Amino acid sequence: MLTADTWPIAAALLPLGDADPAVVPAAGLAERWRSDLxxxxDAGFEGVDLTDSWVRYGDLDARGLTALREALTETGLRALSMSAIRRSVIDERDGDAHLAYAHRCIDAAAELGVEVVSFGLHRALTAEQAKQQWFWTVEGHRDDPDDGDAWQRAVQRFRELGTHAGEVGLVVSLEMYEHTYLGSAASSVRLVEEIGLDTVGLNPDIGNLVRLHEPVESWRMxxxxxxxxxxxxxxxNYARDEDAAAGWFSTTPSYLESGVIDYRSAVKIAVGAGFQGVICTEHYGGDGLSMSAANRDYLRRVLPRRAYEAGESRVRQTPAPVSS
Structure with missing residues (x-):
């Protein structure tokens, strides 16, 4: 059993911008990666989540993967997880390309020693969303709950990815996200159960849901x-205020310990359910890396100090502890 001192906590690379070879000149790429890492x-992290807003890992060639592995080694960091975002495998236009990219991400993760890869059904921001200070204040794409063909396509394609992951010793995690087939508790659980592989589980990123400017499910539920x-x-986490009777809602990013989700209780729910996976700290706005570091320190205070008997998880987990 993991404890507060041994639990693998990764920093999301969202705050570090775009360091992809398609954007950064080759001459400065290695130094950019090393500097970011x-x-x-320096923020106190020993592990990172390879968020693909930073680098598109599924598009790196062998030389690029080697250079990234060397940058991680030189900076003393371990890649604990990989998050491939906004590439829905059921996208009507680009779903086939996104599926192929997801397979390449799994292979890249295996090469880099990553043990869990997170995918989702959320799509690229719309032009209107991109104009906003907080993109979630404007509605984006919605998966059609009545489209049985799209649902089955999601089941089949994630099952395909889960099978591939199992073959190379990884697990796949599906990120919960607003207005998709992973946008509610019931739909998310149903999707994983229909996929039916112990190599495919959930990434309960409920911050994606509680920030919505609309009625939302209880975070505890x-x-x-x-x-x-x-x-x-x-x-x-997010600070959230609402007047449901008037139809008024407002949210803004916050520290884990000060938002609407009680993460002290959330951790107890997670551990009690048998969760033993990597935790990735994310934050939007301001100095996201420092906020993530503060949230890491908070988690170390509320995670269990000693191992104890907990429930049994329904999916396979591959925790990747780092030395404290």
């Missing part, structure tokens, strides 16, 4: 329903 290490299926966990 040194910042993460969301976690109680999904944590038995969790094998990876993006954590972030």
């Amino acid at each position: 040194l910042e993460v290490g 969301l976690l109680e329903a999904t944590m038995p299926y969790a094998n990876f966990w993006h954590v972030k």
